[in-house]
Amino acid sequence: MRLSRPTVRSRLVAKLTVLACVASGAAATAAVTAAPASAACTDIDVVVARGTGEPGTLGWIVGDPVYAALKNKIAFKSFMGYPVNYPADLSIGSASKGNTDLVNHIKSQAASCPNQKFVLVGYSQGANVVDNSIGVSSDGALVGGPITATIPASAEPRVAAVLLFGNPIRAIGRKVTGAYAGRTLDTCATGDPICGNGIDITAHLSYGNDAAQAAAFAAGKL
Template sequence: MPLITPTLLPLLLALSTLSVAVPHSPLISRADTSCSDIHILVARASTEAAGDGVIGSVAAAVISSSSKTVTQEAIDYPALLSPYDTSSQAGTAAVKKQFAAYAASCPDAKIVLMGYSQGAHIIGDAMCGGGGLLIGAKTEPMASSLTSKVVAVLQMGDPRHTKDETYHVGTSTGSGLFPRTSDQSCESYASVFRSYCDSGDTFCDSGLNTLAHLMYVTVYGTAAARWVVEKIGG
């Protein structure tokens, strides 16, 4: 998407409120973390300021309630609405790079991925493959030697939400702006995926309700954090 269209302009303005609507949890850089039982990679939404973004509060809730040692790291990527294709491709590459770096340093650690909006898109693409048509050249998923370390993938408002996949939670009955093709399906990882999308959401349900796109942490954040804690073993 090389240009901001009139359709996307209201969403751009709405998304710009994400960075002030909910307090962020503190960013923990890779350089400041030692090996932990669980490492959370957090990908912020489009237009949010650099850092972990609104979904970082879910990661913080996991850290505070888990009995395990858990660290958190923000994905370093542009998070732009325009050009969306190059931003999301850079984000997918950043997920793969940061994931591989942590796994190399801490091979016994398990990994959790969290992403909101474009952040949800890029963590899904890193796991399952991405690109094509309006979102750039196709990219390969991470190797199974890395994806096997993943114990939970939490997505909120994913533009690649695809109707009828089994790991979706929420009221959506449609697909997002860039639904997954069969060769990029995440269904084989359904046991560790949870993707929240509600009806009318501009990005994940191809609707007209921008407010729905902004409400996932408020509506589902507590339940999402509880699910992640369960997946990592308490």
């Protein structure tokens, strides 16, 4: 019997959740101080939406290594890291809850810290969260959802870079367009079934290898 595409994707998501937890145990991590919503001002706020079931302060597979790479690349700036507060699970509305929290955090920080710039990082379901927040709907994508809020136009110029990994909207033919397109690095590994048409689920767990490249891209925008 040939499985339908939705059935295949459902099984991929379930497998991804398990593999993410297993892979994280062996992942190299760096010390990250997670900032509360009302944190003191820094030069750069790295706002990270982790992937489905991904542990770690900002996410062991992507968030933590990308944060460490950014601090290493831009040593003369002060940083804070904010882990988007959302379930990051397979429940209905998970990505939309992350969308709301991310936008609320940007609004709060933008009002409190007029000189602060933002780097948005999203991995897997977290990429859906970031997509929604910059006005690109993830509804209909794997572990996606409708837009609940978008970053205000007044704060948009302060988003220096958007770093996306394993972005599920790519699998349904969408991409980041508009004001954020030139500031976005949207990485999809060869063989990744979540953002492309591949069959190698381990490719979806490989994005820590792209941390230095992502940091270099963001540094060029800051």
